[in-house]
Amino acid sequence: MTNAELAIHFFFQLAVILIVCRLVGSAARWLGQPRVVGEMIAGVLMGPSLLGLLAPELQLWLFPQELSPILYALSQLGLVCYMFLVGLEFDVGLVRRHIGGAAAVSLAGIIVPFTLGGILSLTLRGDERFFTAGVSGWEAALFMGSAMAITAFPMLARIIYERGLAGSALGTLALAAGSCDDAIAWCLLAVVLASFGDNAGIALMAIGGGIVYALVVLGVGRRLLRHLGQRAGHTGQVSPSAFALVMILLLLASWYTDLVGIYAVFGAFILGIAMPRGAFAHDLRHTLEPVTTNVLLPLFFVYSGLHTQIGLVDTPGLWLLTAVVILVACLGKGVACWLAARLSGFEQRESVAIGALMNARGLMELILLNIGLSQGVIAPPLFTIMVLMAVATTLIAAPVFEFAYGRHAPARPAAGPVGRAGQELQSSAIEGDAGAGGPGAEPSWPG
Amino acid sequence: MTNAELAIHFFFQLAVILIVCRLVGSAARWLGQPRVVGEMIAGVLMGPSLLGLLAPELQLWLFPQELSPILYALSQLGLVCYMFLVGLEFDVGLVRRHIGGAAAVSLAGIIVPFTLGGILSLTLRGDERFFTAGVSGWEAALFMGSAMAITAFPMLARIIYERGLAGSALGTLALAAGSCDDAIAWCLLAVVLASFGDNAGIALMAIGGGIVYALVVLGVGRRLLRHLGQRAGHTGQVSPSAFALVMILLLLASWYTDLVGIYAVFGAFILGIAMPRGAFAHDLRHTLEPVTTNVLLPLFFVYSGLHTQIGLVDTPGLWLLTAVVILVACLGKGVACWLAARLSGFEQRESVAIGALMNARGLMELILLNIGLSQGVIAPPLFTIMVLMAVATTLIAAPVFEFAYGRHAPARPAAGPVGRAGQELQSSAIEGDAGAGGPGAEPSWPG
Numbered sequence: 001m002t003n004a005e006l007a008i009h010f011f012f013q014l015a016v017i018l019i020v021c022r023l024v025g026s027a028a029r030w031l032g033q034p035r036v037v038g039e040m041i042a043g044v045l046m047g048p049s050l051l052g053l054l055a056p057e058l059q060l061w062l063f064p065q066e067l068s069p070i071l072y073a074l075s076q077l078g079l080v081c082y083m084f085l086v087g088l089e090f091d092v093g094l095v096r097r098h099i100g101g102a103a104a105v106s107l108a109g110i111i112v113p114f115t116l117g118g119i120l121s122l123t124l125r126g127d128e129r130f131f132t133a134g135v136s137g138w139e140a141a142l143f144m145g146s147a148m149a150i151t152a153f154p155m156l157a158r159i160i161y162e163r164g165l166a167g168s169a170l171g172t173l174a175l176a177a178g179s180c181d182d183a184i185a186w187c188l189l190a191v192v193l194a195s196f197g198d199n200a201g202i203a204l205m206a207i208g209g210g211i212v213y214a215l216v217v218l219g220v221g222r223r224l225l226r227h228l229g230q231r232a233g234h235t236g237q238v239s240p241s242a243f244a245l246v247m248i249l250l251l252l253a254s255w256y257t258d259l260v261g262i263y264a265v266f267g268a269f270i271l272g273i274a275m276p277r278g279a280f281a282h283d284l285r286h287t288l289e290p291v292t293t294n295v296l297l298p299l300f301f302v303y304s305g306l307h308t309q310i311g312l313v314d315t316p317g318l319w320l321l322t323a324v325v326i327l328v329a330c331l332g333k334g335v336a337c338w339l340a341a342r343l344s345g346f347e348q349r350e351s352v353a354i355g356a357l358m359n360a361r362g363l364m365e366l367i368l369l370n371i372g373l374s375q376g377v378i379a380p381p382l383f384t385i386m387v388l389m390a391v392a393t394t395l396i397a398a399p400v401f402e403f404a405y406g407r408h409a410p411a412r413p414a415a416g417p418v419g420r421a422g423q424e425l426q427s428s429a430i431e432g433d434a435g436a437g438g439p440g441a442e443p444s445w446p447g
Numbered sequence: 448m449t450n451a452e453l454a455i456h457f458f459f460q461l462a463v464i465l466i467v468c469r470l471v472g473s474a475a476r477w478l479g480q481p482r483v484v485g486e487m488i489a490g491v492l493m494g495p496s497l498l499g500l501l502a503p504e505l506q507l508w509l510f511p512q513e514l515s516p517i518l519y520a521l522s523q524l525g526l527v528c529y530m531f532l533v534g535l536e537f538d539v540g541l542v543r544r545h546i547g548g549a550a551a552v553s554l555a556g557i558i559v560p561f562t563l564g565g566i567l568s569l570t571l572r573g574d575e576r577f578f579t580a581g582v583s584g585w586e587a588a589l590f591m592g593s594a595m596a597i598t599a600f601p602m603l604a605r606i607i608y609e610r611g612l613a614g615s616a617l618g619t620l621a622l623a624a625g626s627c628d629d630a631i632a633w634c635l636l637a638v639v640l641a642s643f644g645d646n647a648g649i650a651l652m653a654i655g656g657g658i659v660y661a662l663v664v665l666g667v668g669r670r671l672l673r674h675l676g677q678r679a680g681h682t683g684q685v686s687p688s689a690f691a692l693v694m695i696l697l698l699l700a701s702w703y704t705d706l707v708g709i710y711a712v713f714g715a716f717i718l719g720i721a722m723p724r725g726a727f728a729h730d731l732r733h734t735l736e737p738v739t740t741n742v743l744l745p746l747f748f749v750y751s752g753l754h755t756q757i758g759l760v761d762t763p764g765l766w767l768l769t770a771v772v773i774l775v776a777c778l779g780k781g782v783a784c785w786l787a788a789r790l791s792g793f794e795q796r797e798s799v800a801i802g803a804l805m806n807a808r809g810l811m812e813l814i815l816l817n818i819g820l821s822q823g824v825i826a827p828p829l830f831t832i833m834v835l836m837a838v839a840t841t842l843i844a845a846p847v848f849e850f851a852y853g854r855h856a857p858a859r860p861a862a863g864p865v866g867r868a869g870q871e872l873q874s875s876a877i878e879g880d881a882g883a884g885g886p887g888a889e890p891s892w893p894g
Contacts, residue, residue, distance in 0.1 A: 003519040004821055008705045010520050011527075015698035022691050066516075072450040073457050073517045080458075244469050244741045251462035258455045291738045294691045374451055 001066055010070050013062060014299070020046060021298040032402070034155055036362050037394050039298060043305030044387065053311070063306060075303045078296025079367060080254045080268035081288055086154055086364075087272020088281050090183065095176045101169075101344065102176035108340035109181045109358050110149050113332030114188075117141070117148030120328055124321075129312075130382040142192040143377050146185045147369065147386060148332050152362025152394060153182040159357060159401070170350050170405075173341070174357050182364065186269055189368055190262045193375060202261060209260030214270050217253070222274040229276025238283040246275075246284060263371050297363070304366045304387070307373060312381040313388070322385045326392045334359030334393070353405035360397035365390035448513055457517050460509060461746070467493060468745040479849070481602055483809050484841050486745060490752030491834065500758070510753060522750045525743025526814060527701045527715040528735055533601055533811075534719020535728050537630065542623045548616075548791065549623035555787035556628045556805050557596050560779030561635075564588070564595030567775055576759075577829040589639040590824050593632050594816065594833060595779050599809025599841060600629040606804060606848070617797050617852075620788070621804050629811065633716055636815055637709045640822060649708060656707030661717050664700070669721040676723025685730040693722070693731060710818050744810070751813045751834070754820060759828040760835070769832045773839045781806030781840070800852035807844035812837035 001009065021042045028038025045051060052059045063071070099106065121144035122137065124130040131140045156178045165171035194206030228242050238246075250268060257267030275281055313322060338355030342348065369386050372378045378386070448456065468489045475485025492498060498506045510518070546553065568591035569584065571577040578587045603625045612618035641653030675689050685693075697715060704714030722728055760769060785802030789795065816833050819825045825833070 003516050006516050007520040007523040008702055008711065011524075011698045011705075011711070012702045015695050015702065018691055018695045018698070022688070022695070026688075069450050069453050069513075070517050070520045073454040074521070076454040077458075238737070240737070240741055241469070241473075243737050244465055247742055248462050248465045248469070251458045251465070255455055255459045255462065258458075264455065264458070287737045290685070290687070290690050290734045294687055295694055 001064075006066060006070065009064070010067055013067060013071070014295075016062060017046070017298050017302050018295070021301060033395065033398050034158075036152070036155060037391065037398075039301045040304075040363070040366065040387075040391050040394065042298075043301030043303075044308050044310070044391075045305070046302050047305035047308050049305070049308055049310040063302075071299055071303055074296060075299040076264065078292055078300050080250060080264050081292040082297055082300075082363075083265040083268040083367070084250050084272040085285060085289060085292065086182075087269040088275055088285060089154065089157060090179050090269075090273045091175070091277075092273065094172065095180055098172045098176040099180060102173045102180065104340040104344045105173060105337050105354060105358070106177035106180045108336040109151065109177055109333055110184055112336035113148035113329070114145035116328050116332040117144040117146075120144060120148075120325070124382065129318075129379055132376050132379055135377055139192055139195060139377065142188060142195075143372055146188040146192065147365065147372070148329055149181060149185045149188070150361050150365045150368055151178045151181050151185075151333070151358050152360040152364050152397075153178045154364075155360055155362045155394075155397075156357045170346065170354060173344075173346075174354050177337070177354075178358060181358070183269075185368075186266055189371065190266045192377070193263055193371065194261055206261030210257065210262040210266065213253075213257060213260070213262075213267065217270050217274045221271075222276075225274055226276050229278060229280040238280065238287050242280075243284070243287055246288075263375075265367060265371070300366070300370075301363075304370050307370070307380065308384050308387045309380055310384060310388075312384050318381065318385070322388055325385055325389045329361070329389050329393055330359055330396070334396075349404045353401050356397045356400035356404065360394045361390040362394050365393075448511075453513060453517065456511070457514055460514060460518070461742075463509060464493070464745050464749050465742070468748060480842065480845050481605075481809075483599070483602060484838065484845075486748045487751075487810070487813065487834075487838050487841065489745075490748030490750075491755050491757070491838075492752065493749050494752035494755050496752070496755055496757040510749075518746055518750055521743060522746040523711065525739055525747050527697060527711050528739040529744055529747075529810075530712040530715040530814070531697050531719040532732060532736060532739065533629075534716040535722055535732060536601065536604060537626050537716075537720045538622070538724075539720065541619065542627055545619045545623040546627060549620045549627065551787040551791045552620060552784050552801060552805070553624035553627045555783040556598065556624055556780055557631055559783035560595035560776065561592035563775050563779040564591040564593075567591055567595075567772070571829065576765075576826055579823050579826055582824055586639055586642060586824065589635060589642075590819055593635040593639065594812065594819070595776055596628060596632045596635070597808055597812045597815055598625045598628050598632075598780070598805050599807040599811050599844075600625045601811075602807055602809045602841070602844075603804045617793065617801060620791075620793075621801050624784070624801075625805060628805070630716075632815075633713055636818070637713045639824070640710055640818065641708055653708030657704065657709040657713065660700075660704060660707070660709075660714065664717050664721045668718075669723075672721055673723050676725060676727040685727065685734050689727075690731070690734055693735075710822075712814060712818070747813070747817075748810075751817050754817070754827065755831050755834045756827055757831060757835075759831050765828065765832070769835055772832055772836045776808070776836050776840055777806055777843070781843075796851045800848050803844045803847035803851065807841045808837040809841050812840075 021039045024042035024045065025035040025038035028041070029035050046059075046063075048059070051062075095102075118141035121131070121140040124144075125135065125137060125140045135143075156174060160166055160171045160174055166175070190210050191207065194210060195203045228245070231239075231242070250271060253267040253271045254264035258264040275284065313319060334355040336355075337358040338351045341351035341354040346354065366387065369378070369383055369390070373380070373383045468486045471489035471492065472482040472485035475488070476482055493506075493510075495506070498509075542549075565588035568578070568587040571591075572582065572584060572587045582590075603621060607613055607618045607621055613622070637657050638654065641657060642650045675692070678686075678689070697718060700714040700718045701711035705711045722731065760766060781802040783802075784805040785798045788798035788801045793801065813834065816825070816830055816837070820827070820830045
């Protein structure tokens, strides 16, 4: 195919992807689920697990190998924009103020799933359906631990805001613990990937390069970027030059972190944290989010779905393993956070709600799994099992939260969410709604 | 290269493109030129005309062949989004109300350049440096005529608004004549491309398919789309589902028009015209424009620049031809519109200002030229000559306008630009500024 033929076929492919993601996402919302659940499933449906089974030729025509570089590059662009937005949402001040109260939940939400995931990985290693041959025991343990410890932070934040809980004890605890856990899990993943080169020098460069990057961006970078925020305060709008600058920094950050051997999403996430807050972050999110969540991210769901082959889970033993993985995930993250919240003095219904929220893995888990697959850490069957776990834990969150807490919570945001957290979240629609957000946007979480 | 390597190299390439376009664009503004002039030149600089001469290996490393499908697909996505925004700006009501007064300028701005371009093409055809062997006489004439008749409408509109002329006689005349001429030129181009297939059936399908498309979209489509506008009026924001729907329609429109044999930008332009106006158009533009103009369009400038080889214009004869082409372009469009405005009763300085505005070709010309090159109508040397003409006519516009009219015009928008035209244009920053626009944005036109 010529470039022109490729481009026009890509337009058609993208249109089909957007239609299917939109339809299945809307169906999910109709069933009382967040849209992201539907989009995760839509991606799987368009892959070999359904479309490839029913109409293999159509699937091959729709997703030809030649288009794969374009699909991949755009989905990666979507991912780094998305992780940048997640970092932009990360509220350092909120974590600092509330981490005391949230420490128990946050620690439980890291240590327990991480330990359980690590133990599980030991029983799986050595089987090439799960981990590739070159993976050492502790690399497998670190990866599986990180994968178990991930939280769908953007979805959690969206739910907290939509239920008007941003200023409540439950809300600040969940926000602080969730964002803290996510940051730790991404750092752990960075270590896994950094250590994955056989050569100690490569690993050192990756870890050293990653630390230097984080220190420079969060230190000098944050101070330099403050100017952007001050100028934004006066105009009330992200200027074209500021937007272009942010995009250039984002691309360079992603390129650099990938170059030293840490994944690009880590670089994008850290850059998002370093951005000035307030009006600038709000305007920047409104500028970048609609295209990211509505156009680019669906490509990632599909790219991920193309690698999810439910047909590989073809024995009772593998289905049993899937059940065990889901159980371990729920015990390690959901139940551990529930108990930790209970021990911290929260009521039973609030504790269960916190556990359900922390337990959802969402899109964040898919990002991590795709990195593991592309870096050759895990093999396609385990990838598929973990995708099923991600979908299952995300599916469970809504009904459990609703059952435990829904009837007691206000359906609309309380009059004044406390502090900046509320203001920040007010505009956020990422993951939960996958949309342009704001008070006028569609709620992803049915009241 | 693997997909992952391609994607990360693409990130770096995109960062470099954005940096160079931003820098040269800012330099242009510093010199009193619109940003688009700088970006057009930036694209040429990164191609074989400069970077390829100075550092051929660096150029090859930065723009490897393997990345060309990704670069092309994204630049095409940028183009259809851009042409959609141009269509969104097209004010049917304004043209209808003012076409009486603008008819002379509009007709002069089509007929004279079209005729002169056609005559010029006859002297050039038969030489394979200009037109490819398979092109018939009247195809060459139609293409050259359309290329001469193009106006940089978005830049014109931006200047009119920024000088507070949207409600003035000069402003409405220029807006009506410019948008009318552009629509006609794109339709002519559609005919050229449609007829380019040797087979009469192919040409019929293209012309028939194009007419059916335009009738359906502007008839039934416009009526169906009206709902979007009514719903938007209540929330004040483009909802995620409306945005996704617009993107899906835009992709399908581009795909369909390409499939029947008319170029995708035509489909996107017509769809933009069919969109509901008012708050919806305003919000939609704010959602789509920043990414389109700041991230995607620079890719097109570079893609176009990669095909511009000033080294091909290597004889005194070819440089003479370049001068003749520029002269014909200015006589055909600029001088003809000036005289037509003068005959319509405008003052001398206003008439010259109108001629200068109508004469600028801008990005719109690059779009048309790249279509001609990729469809095999024109050959690289003529492409390069025409790019030089596009840059020259765009460069001339600012000083001539400023000299003739600048000192007399208000530097800021008048208190109340009349009617919807003013409201619409207020938010438009495409081409002129290549930015997010609005009152807070950087002016592309120095006061």
